[in-house]
Amino acid sequence: MDRSRRSLLRSASSWLFLSVTPVGAFAANGSSIVAVRVWPAEDYTRVTIEHKGMVKFTQSVVHNPERLVVDIEGIELNNVLKSLGDKVGPNDPYIRQLRAANYKPGVVRLVMDLKGEVAPQVFNLPPVGDYQSRLVMDIYPTVPTDPLMQLVSGKQPAATPPKEVAKAEIAKPEAAKLEAAKPAVEKPMVAEKPMVSEPESAPKLAEKSPEPASKSGKKSRRMVTIMLDPGHGGEDPGAIGARGSMEKNVTLSIARRLRERIDNDPNMRAALTRDGDFFVPLGTRVQKARKAKADLFVSIHADAWIKPEARGSSVFVLSEKGASSAAARYLAQKENEADKVGGVNFTVSDPHLARTLMDLTQTATQNDSMRLGKSVLGNLGSVNALHKSSVEQAGFAVLKAPDIPSVLIETAFISNPEEEKRLNDEEYQDKLAEAIMRGIRQYLTRNPVQTGSRSG
Numbered sequence: 001m002d003r004s005r006r007s008l009l010r011s012a013s014s015w016l017f018l019s020v021t022p023v024g025a026f027a028a029n030g031s032s033i034v035a036v037r038v039w040p041a042e043d044y045t046r047v048t049i050e051h052k053g054m055v056k057f058t059q060s061v062v063h064n065p066e067r068l069v070v071d072i073e074g075i076e077l078n079n080v081l082k083s084l085g086d087k088v089g090p091n092d093p094y095i096r097q098l099r100a101a102n103y104k105p106g107v108v109r110l111v112m113d114l115k116g117e118v119a120p121q122v123f124n125l126p127p128v129g130d131y132q133s134r135l136v137m138d139i140y141p142t143v144p145t146d147p148l149m150q151l152v153s154g155k156q157p158a159a160t161p162p163k164e165v166a167k168a169e170i171a172k173p174e175a176a177k178l179e180a181a182k183p184a185v186e187k188p189m190v191a192e193k194p195m196v197s198e199p200e201s202a203p204k205l206a207e208k209s210p211e212p213a214s215k216s217g218k219k220s221r222r223m224v225t226i227m228l229d230p231g232h233g234g235e236d237p238g239a240i241g242a243r244g245s246m247e248k249n250v251t252l253s254i255a256r257r258l259r260e261r262i263d264n265d266p267n268m269r270a271a272l273t274r275d276g277d278f279f280v281p282l283g284t285r286v287q288k289a290r291k292a293k294a295d296l297f298v299s300i301h302a303d304a305w306i307k308p309e310a311r312g313s314s315v316f317v318l319s320e321k322g323a324s325s326a327a328a329r330y331l332a333q334k335e336n337e338a339d340k341v342g343g344v345n346f347t348v349s350d351p352h353l354a355r356t357l358m359d360l361t362q363t364a365t366q367n368d369s370m371r372l373g374k375s376v377l378g379n380l381g382s383v384n385a386l387h388k389s390s391v392e393q394a395g396f397a398v399l400k401a402p403d404i405p406s407v408l409i410e411t412a413f414i415s416n417p418e419e420e421k422r423l424n425d426e427e428y429q430d431k432l433a434e435a436i437m438r439g440i441r442q443y444l445t446r447n448p449v450q451t452g453s454r455s456g
Contacts, residue, residue: 033080034132038087038095039234041278043145045094047084047112047137048235048343051075055135059122066114070122070137077101077108084110094118094139110137117142123345131235136343224268224449226440227294229398230255231301231335234279236342239304241420247302248277250423254411255300257433262440279342282397289401295449296372296440297406299398302423303331303387304415311419312387314410315377317369318400319393331410332394368405371447376407376439383428383435384412384419409436 032052039046055074062069075081077100085098096113103109118139125134230251232238238247255272262270271292273285280288289297303314316328323329373391380386387410399406411432412419422428 033075033078036080036084036087037235038084038092039278040089040092040095041234041274041276042093043274043278043280044138044140045092046234046278046343047087047095047098047139049075049081049084049135050132051135052132054133055124057122057124057135059120061120066117068110068112068114068118068120068137068139070110070112071103072108072110072135073106075108081108094141112137112139114139121345123347125343128340131341134235134343136345138345222449224296224444225292225294226262226268226270226296226298227273227289227292227404228255228259228262228270229273229285229289229297229299231299232279232338232342233274233277234342236279236338238338239302239414241304241414241423242308242417243420243424245414245420245424247304247414250302250411250414250429251300252277253426254429254432257429258298258300258436261433261437265441281339281342281344282336283339285398286401289404289406294401294404296443297399297401297404298376298436298440299396299406299408300436301335301408301410302412302414303410305413306415308416310387310413311416312385313377313380313383313412314387314392315373315380316392316394316396316399316408316410317373318366318406319395320366323394324392325388328392328394332396335408336395336397365403365405368447369399369407372405372440372443373407375443375446376409376436379435379439379442380409380411380432383431384422387413 034050034052035048036050037046037048039048049072053074055072057070057072059068059070061067081100084100088095088098092115094115096115098113099111101109119142121136121138121140123136125131125136127133230248232246232248232251234248236248238251240246252274256275259270259272262268271288271294273288274280285299286297303310316331323332370391377386377389377391381389391407396408399408412423414420414423
């Protein structure tokens with residue numbers, strides 16, 4: 001046999017060997033688990049498997065009892081993945097328990113025992129920011145939570161922050177058995193001197209016209225509904241300070257303090273787009289405000305910049321025609337990427353989303369947003385230096401409710417060590433909440449809300 005024929009046969013043998021190599025062999029080398037996380041909340045529970053490489057999956061729902069079965073190709077069953085079941089707490093609204101085991105060569109099976117019927121969404125996310133690839137399992141209730149019920153009952157859902165297992169040690173494998181289931185750049189502006197508003201006593205809101213009498217015969221008065229939006233959450237931590245402070249935690253704490261002040265006013269009531277550590281897509285935040293028939297929308301954030309010297313508070317409103325500055329444009333682009341970081345299932349279309357996120361064309365709403373922004377900014381100037389003494393504008397997706405005056409507040413720069421320290425101080429958070437409350441009060445005194453309900 002000549003040399004050329006022997007070379008050809010060796011090549012053919014190599015190709016044949018590769019063609020019959022088990023899928024699991026490639027998966028073991030090509031994909032490994034980085035971390036697993038569970039984010040329980042009243043709105044939905046999210047389960048995340050962060051991994052390197054690519055995976056394929058199939059899903060099926062099994063009834064009586066209710067279970068979600070997900071078969072995953074391309075990952076290894078190691079101690080990190082086995083620990084996923086330990087992340088499910090007894091108070092999880094939707095998941096009773098979760099198990100993982102090898103189903104067949106190259107395939108890991110996850111079985112979720114559920115507390116009732118659910119509407120699950122399972123999808124892959126590509127690497128973004130500090131995250132590797134992620135397989136996401138969102139467990140939604142069949143009937144979505146209603147923000148109006150939250151307002152009426154005064155009950156706020158709570159979510160427990162997840163415990164993360166990152167690159168865990170590989171210990172002795174444990175036997176795992178699953179019951180059979182049918183598969184179915186521009187530098188920021190230097191902080192300016194605070195613009196302190198004139199001291200005034202707490203103004204009373206303009207008297208509202210009474211609504212028709214209820215069945216009990218008692219007359220009810222129109223209350224001002226304010227939707228508070230703590231920025232980021234869950235998989236999306238937002239900006240992170242040098243000391244490790246996460247924007248999502250600071251914004252939620254300030255929003256809760258502001259809610260308490262609003263609810264103590266007999267003429268106002270407040271709701272939160274999230275009252276726990278879980279991710280809410282930008283469009284969903286807007287939809288929640290509209291479903292609650294909110295009169296005002298206040299989004300709370302903590303800014304960050306590439307240099308630690310940047311400082312001060314800012315207030316933004318939506319712009320139809322471009323940002324008011326390069327810094328505002330950069331900030332809007334960064335905030336609008338929250339859906340990519342937090343993880344949105346873009347394969348699911350919402351028929352209401354196009355209408356909710358349409359460009360703001362109602363001049364009256366835009367003007368009211370600017371008035372609200374000026375009032376809040378003036379009061380923030382009594383607590384912190386102002387990054388800029390005027391309200392800025394940019395294309396923030398979260399401000400695109402067409403009929404609700406909306407503002408986005410950057411309380412301070414979490415990237416500034418001094419401001420990061422203050423943002424974690426409870427007394428300072430109270431001062432920020434009080435300043436925002438004064439701004440809302442002053443706006444409503446000068447611009448009383450008209451009697452009547454908004455359309456959903």
